Amino acid sequence: MEDYKPPALPFPFSNTTPPPTLLTQGAEAHLYKTTSLNPSIPAALKIRPSKPYRHPILDRRLTRSRITQEARCLAKLVREGVSVPALLALDWEGHGGEEGGWGGAWLMMEWIDGDVVRVVLEQWESWMKANQASLDAGQIECEEARVRGLLRKMGAAIGALHKAGVVHGDLTTSNLMLRPFADAGDSTDDSGSGSVDGDVVLIDFGLASQSTQDEDRAVDLYVLERAIASTHPRSEGFFEDLILGYRDSYKGAPSTLKRLEDVRLRGRKKSMLG
Ligand SMILES: Nc1ncnc2c1ncn2[C@@H]1O[C@H](COP(=O)(O)OP(=O)(O)OP(=O)(O)O)[C@@H](O)[C@H]1O
Ligand SMILES: [Mg+2]
The missing domain is CATH 3.30.200.20 (Phosphorylase Kinase; domain 1)
Known part of the structure; x- marks a missing residue:
């Protein structure tokens, strides 16, 4: 090149x-x-x-x-x-x-001193792939719990954004960053599969808009769900944890999540029609 x-x-x-x-x-x-x-x-x-x-x-x-x-x-x-x-x-x-x-x-x-969530999840997924054979069920569960915790924090951060009346318009794991806690030097969290400790920070508002509509909010979540399914297949099942984090983050969340089910149905129909 x-x-x-x-x-x-x-x-x-x-x-x-x-x-x-x-x-x-x-x-x-x-x-x-x-x-x-x-x-x-x-x-x-x-x-x-x-x-x-x-x-x-x-x-x-x-x-x-x-x-x-x-x-x-x-x-x-x-x-x-x-x-x-x-x-x-x-x-x-x-x-x-x-x-x-x-x-x-x-x-x-x-400046946000951390990695985008895409990198964090990629590191975790490839570590899991390489080490799976030597982990017992308890260890796998423990590893998964850490990533579930991260997804939950992502859900809460998106909920806070929606609560403020803004939809992102381009939610992917490259537009969410993880800022390690200040005292991460002696972190107890690091198990070899990379740290998932820290605060989730939202970035890239080039396509954001003001909206409090369930439809717009649900599409934000749907876009991220599809992005995770295609880039982080091993973490796809943890999207339910993101939903849990989102559900608790503001009063209107349950109604948005209801709408998300319609949006998913529409998405499925569309992909069946090709
Ligand atoms: N505040 C920040 N601190 C550290 N790194 C950042 C920051 N903002 C962005 N980055 C890094 O730069 C990358 C690109 O930034 P951003 O997503 O805002 O631009 P973009 O995707 O090129 O923009 P757009 O989609 O609006 O054209 C991010 O994925 C992230 O790795
Ligand atoms: Mg971007």
């Missing part, structure tokens, strides 16, 4: 020392690790470059609305006590760049 060269960074990130490091590059956004104004505090920088193939006015409008939407969500959710990275800075106009008009937009947020 050809070496990928990300587009030039907007000012002021074009001359920070050390320069920001590129972590991931999705279809829409580039994620960098950098520092906040205080150089000893890490921060995550999400950049939405402008798309040269789009009409410049339309491009500006779309880029701007996605980034401000995401920033608004983060600001609101932090205020409501939902577990999301704090918003640190935002440029929706694309002021940076040599000629003052860089076109893209960026936001800077609190």
